[in-house]
Amino acid sequence: MEKKIALVTGGSRGLGKNMALKLAEKGFDVILTYFSKEEEAMHVVAQIEQAGQKAAALQLNAADVKSFDAFFDRLKEVLKNTFNTERFDFLINNGGIGGNALIENVSEEMFDELLNVHFKGVYFLTQKALPILNYGGGIINVSSGLARFSMPGSSAYASMKGAVEVFTRYLAAELGSRKIRANIIAPGAIETDFSGGRVRDNAEINKHISNITALGRVGLPDDIGGVVAFLCTEDARWINAQRIEISGGMNL
Secondary structure: OOOOEEEEOOOOOHHHHHHHHHHHHOOOEEEEEEOOOHHHHHHHHHHHHHOOOOEEEEEOOOOOHHHHHHHHHHHHHHHHHHHOOOOEEEEEEOOOOOOOOOHHHOOHHHHHHHHHHHHHHHHHHHHHHHHHEEEEEEEEEEOOHHHOOOOOOOHHHHHHHHHHHHHHHHHHHHHHHHOOEEEEEEEOOEOOOHHHHHHHHOHHHHHHHHHOEOOOOOEOHHHOHHHHHHHOOHHHOOOOOOEEEEOOOEOO
């Protein structure tokens, strides 16, 4: 049986790295993108290859829609040369940046950067991927617990995530005829270097999150990647248009 291929944006570190490794564990070949950390991305590629799967890494600026045509030209070359195919199966729109400011202090520049990375970039990268996404494949977008509950300082970031949640349902509705499923995961607060490592490195924030989480701790990358890998398996074939929060039960 031909191996299925997953494309993970922002796969060089944090949650994306964990997703890529968990997908490889489940037998998927993986293409990951990185923005600037090529060395880290190649390290993840090596780990995937050690697990017996094929892997490749491509540079991508997820905020620059005008660069996407060139990115897909490179992707098609890699699909042909490394994976001996012209199409792939799963698109995981994971790449992201943080941004924390009260509404009164959000600059237009910050707003536009969050918009471009988390919504406009996701929208048009997905659009441009559709012609080479296999029948019966899938799309997994990434939201945040912050789209359900409100923490001051996250209004712009969370608004973009809310937009992607709506977009995901529309993807499911429009792509059903191709048997392509679209779902969205919503991690809670996770210990990574995201947003300058706020959750990981600030003891006060870490304790506060643990206190408002039913399972009594902050999330780890290892809590997330396996759910994404599961959603790409045949076991998840009837899960479609769903928002799956992976937060340990935050703010219940």
